[in-house]
Amino acid sequence: MADKVKLFVNGQEVEVESGKNLIDAIGAVGIEIPHLCYHPALGADGNCRMCLVGIEDGRPPLVPACKTRAVEGMKVQLDTDKIKKIQRDIMELELINHPTDCPICDQAGECKLQDYYMQYDGQKSRMTVPPVLKAKKMDLGCGVVHDQERCVLCARCVRFTRLITKTGELGIVNRTDYARVNIFPGRPLANRYALNVVDLCPVGAMTSQDFRFKQRAWFLTRSKSLCHGCSKGCNIFIDHNREKYKDDVIYRFRPRLNSQVNGYFICDEGRMTYKLENENRLNVAKSAGADVGINEAIEALRRALSQAKKTVFLISPNCSLEQMHSIQKFAAVCNATLSGYSDGYIKKDDGDDFLIQDDKSANRAGFALLGLDSSKAGFEAATNGADLLVSFQNDISRFLSAAEIEQLQEKMKIAVVGSYVDGFSEKASIALPVASYSEDCGTIINCSNIMQRYEAAVVKNTPALDLIHVVNLLGGEIKNCKEAWADLAVCNAALANIDLEHIPSEGIALTDNEVSNVAA
Amino acid sequence: MQVKVLSARFDIPDAHKIEVAKEHGAYSTLEKVFSMQPEEIIELVKASGLRGRGGAGFPTGLKWSFLPKNIDKPVYLAVNSDESEPATFKDRYILVRDPHMLIEGIIICCYAIKSHAAYIYIRGEYTTQVKALQAAIDEAYAAGYLGDSVAGKDFKLDVTVHRGAGAYVCGEETALLESIEGRKGQPRSKPPFPAVEGLYGCPTIINNVQSIGSLPFILTNGPDAYKAFGTEKSPGTHLFGISGLVKKPGMYELPLGLPILEVIEKVAGGLRDGRTLKGVIPGGSSTPVLTPEEAKTVTLDYESMAAHKTMFGSGGIVILDDTVDMVKLVENLISFYHHESCGQCTPCREGLGWMLKIVKKIIRGEGTTADIDLLVELCDNIEMKTVCVLSAACTMSTRSYLNKFRHEFEAYVKSNASTQTAM
Numbered sequence: 001m002a003d004k005v006k007l008f009v010n011g012q013e014v015e016v017e018s019g020k021n022l023i024d025a026i027g028a029v030g031i032e033i034p035h036l037c038y039h040p041a042l043g044a045d046g047n048c049r050m051c052l053v054g055i056e057d058g059r060p061p062l063v064p065a066c067k068t069r070a071v072e073g074m075k076v077q078l079d080t081d082k083i084k085k086i087q088r089d090i091m092e093l094e095l096i097n098h099p100t101d102c103p104i105c106d107q108a109g110e111c112k113l114q115d116y117y118m119q120y121d122g123q124k125s126r127m128t129v130p131p132v133l134k135a136k137k138m139d140l141g142c143g144v145v146h147d148q149e150r151c152v153l154c155a156r157c158v159r160f161t162r163l164i165t166k167t168g169e170l171g172i173v174n175r176t177d178y179a180r181v182n183i184f185p186g187r188p189l190a191n192r193y194a195l196n197v198v199d200l201c202p203v204g205a206m207t208s209q210d211f212r213f214k215q216r217a218w219f220l221t222r223s224k225s226l227c228h229g230c231s232k233g234c235n236i237f238i239d240h241n242r243e244k245y246k247d248d249v250i251y252r253f254r255p256r257l258n259s260q261v262n263g264y265f266i267c268d269e270g271r272m273t274y275k276l277e278n279e280n281r282l283n284v285a286k287s288a289g290a291d292v293g294i295n296e297a298i299e300a301l302r303r304a305l306s307q308a309k310k311t312v313f314l315i316s317p318n319c320s321l322e323q324m325h326s327i328q329k330f331a332a333v334c335n336a337t338l339s340g341y342s343d344g345y346i347k348k349d350d351g352d353d354f355l356i357q358d359d360k361s362a363n364r365a366g367f368a369l370l371g372l373d374s375s376k377a378g379f380e381a382a383t384n385g386a387d388l389l390v391s392f393q394n395d396i397s398r399f400l401s402a403a404e405i406e407q408l409q410e411k412m413k414i415a416v417v418g419s420y421v422d423g424f425s426e427k428a429s430i431a432l433p434v435a436s437y438s439e440d441c442g443t444i445i446n447c448s449n450i451m452q453r454y455e456a457a458v459v460k461n462t463p464a465l466d467l468i469h470v471v472n473l474l475g476g477e478i479k480n481c482k483e484a485w486a487d488l489a490v491c492n493a494a495l496a497n498i499d500l501e502h503i504p505s506e507g508i509a510l511t512d513n514e515v516s517n518v519a520a
Numbered sequence: 521m522q523v524k525v526l527s528a529r530f531d532i533p534d535a536h537k538i539e540v541a542k543e544h545g546a547y548s549t550l551e552k553v554f555s556m557q558p559e560e561i562i563e564l565v566k567a568s569g570l571r572g573r574g575g576a577g578f579p580t581g582l583k584w585s586f587l588p589k590n591i592d593k594p595v596y597l598a599v600n601s602d603e604s605e606p607a608t609f610k611d612r613y614i615l616v617r618d619p620h621m622l623i624e625g626i627i628i629c630c631y632a633i634k635s636h637a638a639y640i641y642i643r644g645e646y647t648t649q650v651k652a653l654q655a656a657i658d659e660a661y662a663a664g665y666l667g668d669s670v671a672g673k674d675f676k677l678d679v680t681v682h683r684g685a686g687a688y689v690c691g692e693e694t695a696l697l698e699s700i701e702g703r704k705g706q707p708r709s710k711p712p713f714p715a716v717e718g719l720y721g722c723p724t725i726i727n728n729v730q731s732i733g734s735l736p737f738i739l740t741n742g743p744d745a746y747k748a749f750g751t752e753k754s755p756g757t758h759l760f761g762i763s764g765l766v767k768k769p770g771m772y773e774l775p776l777g778l779p780i781l782e783v784i785e786k787v788a789g790g791l792r793d794g795r796t797l798k799g800v801i802p803g804g805s806s807t808p809v810l811t812p813e814e815a816k817t818v819t820l821d822y823e824s825m826a827a828h829k830t831m832f833g834s835g836g837i838v839i840l841d842d843t844v845d846m847v848k849l850v851e852n853l854i855s856f857y858h859h860e861s862c863g864q865c866t867p868c869r870e871g872l873g874w875m876l877k878i879v880k881k882i883i884r885g886e887g888t889t890a891d892i893d894l895l896v897e898l899c900d901n902i903e904m905k906t907v908c909v910l911s912a913a914c915t916m917s918t919r920s921y922l923n924k925f926r927h928e929f930e931a932y933v934k935s936n937a938s939t940q941t942a943m
Contacts, residue, residue, distance in 0.1 A: 044709075046865070047864050047907070048866055049865050049867055049905050086905060089905070090867065093870040093871050094866055097870060128878075130877070152866070153864075172704075175859075176862075176872065177869050179863030179864075179869060
């Protein structure tokens with residue numbers, strides 16, 4: 001634990017972490033100091049002046065909280081008339097050249113200017129002269145659209161491209177009230193994290209081309225989840241909404257703070273994987289190539305399983321631990337060979353040293369924990385002489401060509417239990433739609449061996465069955481995710497000491513022994 | 521009234537050349553300097569009472585003593601020659617007419633603060649000064665006063681001229697450092713102060729050209745000789761740039777402490793015939809204006825200016841007579857500070873533009889009394905809420921005109937026209 005110091009806020013004694021700046025230290029005990037330019041990931045810049053606080057007997061008596069460290073005995077004044085007036089005055093100055101176009105602004109509802117106006121300002125405009133006019137709807141690249149008039153010049157976006165991506169595409173050009181954020185001519189944003197500037201922007205100056213004008217922020221439900229775009233397991237908010245007479249649709253992913261995993265950010269590719277949850281979903285069951293009801297398809301697969309001489313279960317590295325475990329148990333029952341072959345999910349040299357990983361699957365570490373083989377040799381040996389291949393979420397078309405799949409098809413019957421229409425599910429003679437991760441719960445282990453849990457975010461009008469339930473209907477023993485949990489702890493000695501029921505929101509960092517499933 | 525301390529060599533032909541300067545005493549004090557301990561020099565400068573000539577008047581020796589002791593980082597000297605405050609034109613005389621006095625001062629200062637690298641920051645447009653100074657520096661290197669062994673002693677010193685891109689704000693010491701480092705000239709938040717963390721993160725002393733230029737005299741003649749000029753708390757002499765509506769505007773070296781009206785009358789030749797005094801800007805555009813009544817008791821020193829709620833500033837005195845339209849003067853003033861705002865922090869960036877538009881509105885005859893009140897209020901709302909004091913330079917002076925010449929603003933509001941000629 002960090003050292004604590006006692007200081008006074010508005011005369012009231014509070015205990016805060018030492019070494020932190022006043023915004024973070026006092027914010028941690030629930031007292032807000034308004035700020036626009038400060039962001040914990042980008043450090044203090046001190047340009048917005050919204051966080052000016054009084055320090056009783058201080059030299060100087062007025063300081064920016066973002067640049068001032070919490071010190072024992074400090075007397076911070078936030079509610080004096082002087083400080084309240086400063087906050088009101090700064091807000092007035094922030095707003096004089098702001099277009100106040102909230103009705104057509106995407107940020108409305110999650111805008112710091114709106115919030116602070118209501119909380120700290122509230123006065124009528126005294127602006128009787130024409131405002132400064134600047135450029136609007138500028139395409140800055142990477143799907144970022146910029147409105148210079150809404151901008152408060154907090155420089156968060158500029159600092160992001162300098163400090164985080166180190167690409168430096170953005171800068172503030174000109175001085176005085178002609179100052180504006182811009183790119184260099186012909187040099188647009190070109191990094192794989194660019195859309196984070198949309199989240200970072202405290203106002204509506206940076207908007208996402210993809211999200212613009214689709215939803216009002218206040219209609220969106222923010223559900224916590226984990227990105228399945230790669231093995232990093234970045235924490236996200238799934239922002240979704242069920243409009244009248246429509247289905248529950250995801251409109252965007254946003255990063256959710258987890259300092260152990262992704263910090264404040266996610267990559268653009270991962271952010272855009274929300275589209276996979278909405279479009280191109282496997283919704284209708286198939287049997288013998290024709291659309292059928294789910295029960296009929298389950299019956300067809302049961303029959304195929306009972307008739308097959310040699311069955312192969314192909315598991316996706318995107319499956320949760322619980323799903324893997326229930327499939328593993330079921331494989332033992334119906335004498336199926338397991339393979340986790342999924343080299344196609346690995347995109348060599350695609351990752352970087354920040355968030356993006358080569359491995360585009362979310363739970364490959366789960367294979368190691370459960371002792372699942374994912375080698376090509378293992379897959380070839382398993383399919384050799386097999387007459388039924390059941391793929392659980394694994395998209396073979398990522399690593400086998402159409403011709404190779406056809407060869408496979410000639411040799412054996414192919415069934416898919418999956419959520420998406422992909423190159424493989426289209427070829428399958430039996431297809432069973434199941435819920436995807438945004439509609440299901442589970443546990444995954446990321447590339448750094450951090451075990452994290454996610455809950456269902458979206459509830460469709462006609463929900464698909466979850467994968468464990470389908471395995472159960474096919475004859476598997478485990479009925480649901482919770483049972484799978486309990487059984488996992490029993491079957492895996494390495495996990496016995498981990499309280500699976502109470503995985504903290506930051507996740508649990510597993511030891512090497514736990515990951516390789518060796519009892520301590 | 522005029523004295524020749526800093527300007528001793530100004531009128532000697534070719535005094536900017538090293539051989540002529542040396543004939544008249546340049547570099548003659550170095551032998552004495554290197555025989556002293558650095559701490560002794562700091563004490564001597566403290567004893568002289570020399571105050572920073574950039575405008576704030578902070579005691580120079582005291583500033584040097586703020587450097588952290590026993591540090592393993594290099595110490596830098598940055599000489600501020602941005603000289604961008606309107607009405608200020610003193611440092612250019614040193615740079616053009618006696619650059620070796622500055623170089624000698626730099627050697628003294630660097631020896632005292634144990635620095636081996638000095639930067640002279642000059643506003644980019646000042647090409648004449650840059651050429652003269654660079655030529656003098658080249659001469660000093662050739663003559664062995666700069667380089668690996670200064671004056672044959674075991675002391676290394678390099679001097680680099682850094683040209684700015686022409687921004688008033690780069691006269692602010694931390695913006696100046698940012699600019700030297702190659703970044704946009706925007707002031708840094710303080711603390712940390714430059715004496716602790718300045719150029720390239722190292723302890724840095726920033727002094728005005730005239731402050732450094734005063735050192736050779738102090739070292740040669742001793743602190744008492746320097747203190748013989750001026751007042752007790754404002755000792756020494758100052759290069760005053762007198763401009764505005766007087767008969768003999770120009771640069772004059774005067775001891776501190778003289779009555780301002782006497783200086784205007786006797787040194788600057790007084791007002792033009794038939795004109796009456798309307799106001800005096802005592803030390804550059806940012807200092808609050810004095811009314812003729814106030815000017816009667818003002819003397820040219822730091823204490824008297826402070827007692828009259830204005831500032832000594834940079835010694836740029838502007839005399840305003842009855843032909844000056846104070847409202848248009850304020851428009852000019854705000855327009856300058858608005859243009860020069862670095863745009864970094866909110867109050868200055870947004871506020872000065874707003875103030876300018878309001879003044880323009882008043883001049884157009886569209887203003888109301890509420891607009892005048894709003895201007896006064898904005899001065900309060902902006903001042904001291906910012907990273908640096910640029911906005912305060914604008915609001916302090918603007919407020920003084922609004923308070924002392926409010927009737928002129930009201931005349932615009934009421935009659936929607938000025939009967940006076942524009943300045």
